[in-house]
Amino acid sequence: MVAAQVGLVSLMSNGKTGHTRLGTPEMPRDTRSPNGAVVEFENVSKTFHSPKGPVHAVNGLTMALQPGQTIAFLGPNGAGKSTSLNMLLGLSRPDSGRVALFGGTAAEAIKHGMVGAMLQSGGLMSDVTVKEQVELWAKLHPRPIPVIDALKRANIADLADRRVDKLSGGQQQRVQFAMAIIGDSPLIVLDEPTTGMDVENRQAFWATMRERAYEGKTVLFATHYLEEADQFAERVIVINKGRLLADGSSAEIKASAGAKRLSFRLPGVQDAVLHRLPNLVSVERQADIVRLQTSDSDATLYALLDAGYRPAEIEIQALGLEQAFIAITAEDNNHADGTTATLEAAR
């Protein structure tokens, strides 16, 4: 990956059009090489009409996915993830803008077996066995891998003769997983793929996905498990309120979010004092120990010192992707609404 392509996307949005700028000004847009892209979103918008007024589910989203990448697609609930994935897969149409798969429409790509998709639970038949279900998928795709291979990779070879509708949620997820990989498609799209799986199967799942990525396949997954995105994705795309918020490797996002945990011992300090500190994301107290999450640990600490306090045992720690995610979405909500973001709102 070219270093210039990544990094936190500027949060500036041109208020009138809702257009989000991609990358920093010195980064020419065409470094994303639209021609070689597996998935392209170009200024895509989708609005739903509810009784309370229009909801801009996706608002000027632009992104491009390159072949061979494993990409995590993250966003708080209601950020527009599902709407984006639906448009990507051709299940719904954008109001404006352009969505392309392999340079053409989603329908064409799907018709040629270019996409293996795993939606959230439910997309299974009743009254059929696991083997029959996966065999059907093999027949539907032009270049399937052997059924037994798909079953083994999804760790369900022992369930082959069981009825699909009699399986547990986690087992059904694995059946869907077998269906997503059996077509040997160059693009694999997974919506919350590991929900309901136990730890062991989750490991097996990601091991298989890594193999697919090594084969040059593009794997795009939406997940609630941020540690999975942290561990398995080369690239993380964060959207919020229908716009692209951050795009880069997990490490880059963590770094650019600047989210740090600042902890110290400070007996008798008032809560109100802590809450007045700048750049705060969250506050946690345990007796004399205070743990702050902050988007600028230096500024927060200096403000505390300037206020005349002398904390002891100061520790500053970089945070995981989850905290970075919370920090940047909270900051974005803050910017746009002019109101104080809460952790709840960010999640």
Added chain:
Amino acid sequence: MNATLTLTKLDVMRVIRNGRYLIFAIAMPAALYLIIGKQTTTADGVQFKAYYMLAMATYGAFAGALMNNSIRIATERKSGWTRQLRLTPLPGWGYVFAKVVTSLATTVPSVLVVFGIGAFLNHVDMPAWKWVVNALVLWLASMTFVSLAVAIGYRFDPETAQPAVMLVFFPMALLGGLWFPLGGTLEKIGKWFPTYQAHKLGTDIISTGKVSATSIAVVAGWGVLFALLAIVSYRSAKEQ
């Protein structure tokens, strides 16, 4: 095409495995015919055992065409199965095609089982060609309810599809004289239903070897109406 046929084959197997279909479309009419069909009276110009054989075969064929598919389509739309299929190279019409063929295939055993009981246990007697024509006529007439199944499946939720089927089908079966022969006002009303006229096609073939244009017009008319409903429901569901 290969993919569509594979889906169709699997859909047919699922129906056969499903208990509800076996009970409503095969076991129930067969059992009723075994219990009631032995009377030695006549009805509609044929022996009662022939009348009731046609009635139960019509009931089974129509119930088989209607009940299974309507509820399955409604359920599979809700469960995300139809969405999942849209993410495969299966052509857009493949799903409905599979359902229609499945309906047509599942009416066959209903007719064969009841006709078998008629021929071998209740000694219904008619020339071979009449057996064949009667079976074919019933099979073609059941297309009417194949369309209705698609219409209901695309219009209703899984929870409301079943009551909708019952509300439409049971009055039609009753007024059509499929449960017992009707007379008077009820029969006058019943004559307007495809159940009555499809059954009458059968009794006419047995008694005179000829069928009336009215019977064909009524069955075909409902067939066209239900097909139009199916198309409208399918289109509006697709747009959502």
